[in-house]
Amino acid sequence: MTGLKIGIIKPDYGVTGGFELHVNALVAGLASRGHSVSLVGVDATVRPPSVYGYPVTPVLREWHDEYFRYLELAERTQQLDLQGFDVVCATQPPTYLANHNRLFALTYHHYRVFYDLADEFVAAGFVDADAHAHATAAVRQIDSDALPRVRSFLAGSDTVAERLRRYWNVGSIGYRHPNVTDLPPASDRDPASSEILCVSRQEWPKRTELFVAAMHLTAAQRSGNRPIGHLVGGGSRANFVASLDAELSAKPNELQRIQGDESGEIWRNMGIFSKGWRPFDGPPSGRIHFHGRVSDEKRNDLYAAAAVVVAPALDEDYGLTVLEAWQQQRPVIVCSDGGGLTELVQHGENGLIAEPTPFAIAQAIDRLCNNPELAASLVAAGTESLASIRWSEALDTFEAVALTTAGRRSDNYADARLSAPHQSPALPAELEAYATGGFYSVEGWLSPASAHSIQRLSEAQMIGGGVAEIGVHHGRLFILLALLCARDEVAVGFDLFERQDENVDGSGRGDREQLDRNLLEAGVPEETVVLVAQNSMDLQPADVLELARGRVRLFSVDGGHTAEITMNDLWIADRVLTHDGVLILDDAFNTMWPGVGEGMHNYLRHPQCELIPFGIVANKTFFTKSEAAADRYRSVLASHPYENHLIREDELLGSPMLCSQFAPGH
Ligand SMILES: C[S@@+](CC[C@H](N)C(=O)[O-])C[C@H]1O[C@@H](n2cnc3c(N)ncnc32)[C@H](O)[C@@H]1O
The missing domain is CATH 3.40.50 (Rossmann fold)
Incomplete structure (x- = not known):
C-alpha cells in the first residue's frame, strides 16, 4: 500500500x-x-x-x-x-x-x-x-x-x-491518545509532602480560582504541615486569581460564603474584566505560590515535589492534566463536571472526583495528604490506566479513517481480524432445534419467515465476524444469532434490561433473567455470549468492536423505536459491519412505529451512511455494504422463499429490493 x-x-x-x-x-x-x-x-x-x-x-x-x-x-x-x-x-x-x-x-x-x-x-x-x-x-x-x-x-x-x-x-x-507532554520519568513521591500542584492556563473556565480558594480551606496535615499550593501557568485571569488569594486572606467571612455552591461566583464572573474592578489591596496569603509560566525544568521540579495534583477545569475536551499526573505518578483530583478530565478517572480507583467547590476540593486534598496508602493505590491504578491508552491504537484509528475517507480500505482498525473466512455454525443440532420450533416458546418479535431468511443470508456470507443486537428483549432473535456463530465468534447483545426508566418509547422490555433462562434452554454456551445493560445512545462503535472482538457480520437493530434512536443505532451498526455483513432493521415499515421509518430514511441520506438496502422480509429490512453482496443476497432471498410468502421486486431510494410478505395461497 x-x-x-x-x-x-x-x-x-x-x-x-x-x-x-x-x-x-x-x-x-x-x-x-x-x-x-x-x-x-x-x-x-x-x-x-x-x-x-x-x-x-x-x-x-x-x-x-x-x-x-x-x-x-x-x-x-x-x-x-x-x-x-x-x-x-x-x-x-x-x-x-x-x-x-x-x-x-x-x-x-x-x-x-x-x-x-x-x-x-x-x-x-x-x-x-x-x-x-x-x-x-x-x-x-x-x-x-x-x-x-x-x-x-x-x-x-x-x-x-x-x-x-x-x-x-x-x-x-x-480516538484517545496518551500523554504528549515531554516529562521526565516519575520521581519517588515523598509521603510527607504537602505541596499541592495545579498546572493550568489561567483562562476562563479553567477555574484556577477554585484551586486558590480550596488552598485556603485545607486543614493541617498529619505531617504537621499545612498544605501549600503551587499554581503554574499564566493567562488573562492571573491577576484576578492572585488578587482573590489576597482578598480571601483578608476576608474570612467571604471565604465562608463561597466555600460551597456559591463558589461559582468567583470563576463565573469576569473579575478582572468587569468595570471598576481593582486588584485587592492586601498581602498574599502565603498559602499559594503563583509561579506564572515556568521553564520545563521548573515544572518538572514542582511535579517531583508535589504530593497531589489538582485539575479543577470545567468540562474539558480531554484530560491531559490527568495523563500528566499519572505519568508523574502523583494522585490526581478532578471535578465532577470536568468533562474529558473526569471520564478518565474512576473515583477512588485511579484518582478522586470532587464536587466543583473549594470545600470539596480541599477535603479531597486533605484526604490524600493524610492517607498515603490511598494515594499510593491511586497512583498504581493511574499508572495502569495510562499504559492502557496506546499510541499504536490512536494511530490505527486515525489511519483507518484517513484510508477510508481517501477511498482506500483500511487494513487496520479491527479489519485485521476480518481475514477469517465465514465458517459454519458451531452447534448445528441446537440451531436446527431452535430454528424449527424452539423459538416459538421465546416471547418476542421474529416471524418464522424472517428467521428463515436470516439463516439463509448467514450461510451466504463470505467473511467471518461477530454477531450483535441492540434491543434483545427475551432473546427471540438474539438466540438465533448466537446459534449461527461459528467457533470463536461471539454474540454481543445490548439492551436497557433493568434500566427501563430510560426506555422512552416502550418498544418491548428487556428482561435479563428471562433472557438467561431462554439462552440456557436453547443450549447457547455461556462463553459465546456477551450481554451489556446499556442505553444505545451512549454506545460507541469502538465498544462494539472491542466486545465482538472485531467487526460484526450480522447486526440486528431492534432497540428504541424513535427516529433519533434508530438513526443512532444504524450509524453504530454501519461503522462496525463487515464488508458483506447484514444489518437487520426491525419495523422500518410498521404502522405503529413511524419513528423507525423516519430514522432509517434520515440515516440513508446521511453523509456517513455506507449501507445499501437489499430486501424486506416481514418486519425485517436488510442492508449490506457492497453492491456485490447486495446482488448475492437478493438472489438468496429470491431462491429461498418462505412458504405462503409472496415475493415482489421494487426499489428503496434507488436500490433494488427483494420484498416478501405472508400472503395466503402462495
Ligand atoms: C422490540 S424489543 C426487541 C425484540 C427482540 N429483538 C426480539 O427478537 O424479540 C426492544 C428492546 O429494546 C430495548 N431498548 C429500548 N430502548 C433502548 C435503548 N435506548 N438502548 C438499548 N435498548 C433499548 C427494550 O428494553 C426492549 O427489550
Missing part, C-alpha cells in the same frame, strides 16, 4: 499547547507509517482589517470579538488550496469549512462559546446577550451547512462525542 498525502489543517494561534504537541506526535507517527503528512496552518495571530470584504471597525470587534475571529478563520480556511492532498483532516473549528471532497475531522471541541459554553459566556459578562444569540445562530447555521461534507468525525473523548451528537446530530469514532 502506498502512503497517503494527508493535510492536517489547524488554526495557528502562535502558541504550543497540549493540542499542538498532540498533533506533532500524530504527524510523526503517521510519517513513520509511510504517509506524507503536512500541517496546514490557518493564521490566527494576525487580525485582518476586514472579513469577507467588509471592514471590521474596532467598535464592531469590541462588540463581538469571538464572532469576528470565527469569521476570519472561516474565510482563511475556505481560501486554502488543498487539492494536492489525497485526504484532509480538519481539527479545531472552523477548519471543517475547508474545500476538499475527502475531508474528515479530528474533533476536540466546537467553537465552544457558540455551543456548550454559550450561556456561561454570557453569564460571565463577556458579551451582550442579544448580540451573542444572533452570533450563535449565525455560526451554527454556517457550521451545519458545512457538516454534510465531513465524511467522518473522530472524537477525542466521550465528552466530545456527546457534544457532537447533541449539537450536530452526528456520530463519531472514538
Whole structure:
C-alpha cells in the first residue's frame, strides 16, 4: 500500500499547547507509517482589517470579538488550496469549512462559546446577550451547512462525542491518545509532602480560582504541615486569581460564603474584566505560590515535589492534566463536571472526583495528604490506566479513517481480524432445534419467515465476524444469532434490561433473567455470549468492536423505536459491519412505529451512511455494504422463499429490493 498525502489543517494561534504537541506526535507517527503528512496552518495571530470584504471597525470587534475571529478563520480556511492532498483532516473549528471532497475531522471541541459554553459566556459578562444569540445562530447555521461534507468525525473523548451528537446530530469514532507532554520519568513521591500542584492556563473556565480558594480551606496535615499550593501557568485571569488569594486572606467571612455552591461566583464572573474592578489591596496569603509560566525544568521540579495534583477545569475536551499526573505518578483530583478530565478517572480507583467547590476540593486534598496508602493505590491504578491508552491504537484509528475517507480500505482498525473466512455454525443440532420450533416458546418479535431468511443470508456470507443486537428483549432473535456463530465468534447483545426508566418509547422490555433462562434452554454456551445493560445512545462503535472482538457480520437493530434512536443505532451498526455483513432493521415499515421509518430514511441520506438496502422480509429490512453482496443476497432471498410468502421486486431510494410478505395461497 502506498502512503497517503494527508493535510492536517489547524488554526495557528502562535502558541504550543497540549493540542499542538498532540498533533506533532500524530504527524510523526503517521510519517513513520509511510504517509506524507503536512500541517496546514490557518493564521490566527494576525487580525485582518476586514472579513469577507467588509471592514471590521474596532467598535464592531469590541462588540463581538469571538464572532469576528470565527469569521476570519472561516474565510482563511475556505481560501486554502488543498487539492494536492489525497485526504484532509480538519481539527479545531472552523477548519471543517475547508474545500476538499475527502475531508474528515479530528474533533476536540466546537467553537465552544457558540455551543456548550454559550450561556456561561454570557453569564460571565463577556458579551451582550442579544448580540451573542444572533452570533450563535449565525455560526451554527454556517457550521451545519458545512457538516454534510465531513465524511467522518473522530472524537477525542466521550465528552466530545456527546457534544457532537447533541449539537450536530452526528456520530463519531472514538480516538484517545496518551500523554504528549515531554516529562521526565516519575520521581519517588515523598509521603510527607504537602505541596499541592495545579498546572493550568489561567483562562476562563479553567477555574484556577477554585484551586486558590480550596488552598485556603485545607486543614493541617498529619505531617504537621499545612498544605501549600503551587499554581503554574499564566493567562488573562492571573491577576484576578492572585488578587482573590489576597482578598480571601483578608476576608474570612467571604471565604465562608463561597466555600460551597456559591463558589461559582468567583470563576463565573469576569473579575478582572468587569468595570471598576481593582486588584485587592492586601498581602498574599502565603498559602499559594503563583509561579506564572515556568521553564520545563521548573515544572518538572514542582511535579517531583508535589504530593497531589489538582485539575479543577470545567468540562474539558480531554484530560491531559490527568495523563500528566499519572505519568508523574502523583494522585490526581478532578471535578465532577470536568468533562474529558473526569471520564478518565474512576473515583477512588485511579484518582478522586470532587464536587466543583473549594470545600470539596480541599477535603479531597486533605484526604490524600493524610492517607498515603490511598494515594499510593491511586497512583498504581493511574499508572495502569495510562499504559492502557496506546499510541499504536490512536494511530490505527486515525489511519483507518484517513484510508477510508481517501477511498482506500483500511487494513487496520479491527479489519485485521476480518481475514477469517465465514465458517459454519458451531452447534448445528441446537440451531436446527431452535430454528424449527424452539423459538416459538421465546416471547418476542421474529416471524418464522424472517428467521428463515436470516439463516439463509448467514450461510451466504463470505467473511467471518461477530454477531450483535441492540434491543434483545427475551432473546427471540438474539438466540438465533448466537446459534449461527461459528467457533470463536461471539454474540454481543445490548439492551436497557433493568434500566427501563430510560426506555422512552416502550418498544418491548428487556428482561435479563428471562433472557438467561431462554439462552440456557436453547443450549447457547455461556462463553459465546456477551450481554451489556446499556442505553444505545451512549454506545460507541469502538465498544462494539472491542466486545465482538472485531467487526460484526450480522447486526440486528431492534432497540428504541424513535427516529433519533434508530438513526443512532444504524450509524453504530454501519461503522462496525463487515464488508458483506447484514444489518437487520426491525419495523422500518410498521404502522405503529413511524419513528423507525423516519430514522432509517434520515440515516440513508446521511453523509456517513455506507449501507445499501437489499430486501424486506416481514418486519425485517436488510442492508449490506457492497453492491456485490447486495446482488448475492437478493438472489438468496429470491431462491429461498418462505412458504405462503409472496415475493415482489421494487426499489428503496434507488436500490433494488427483494420484498416478501405472508400472503395466503402462495
Ligand atoms: C422490540 S424489543 C426487541 C425484540 C427482540 N429483538 C426480539 O427478537 O424479540 C426492544 C428492546 O429494546 C430495548 N431498548 C429500548 N430502548 C433502548 C435503548 N435506548 N438502548 C438499548 N435498548 C433499548 C427494550 O428494553 C426492549 O427489550
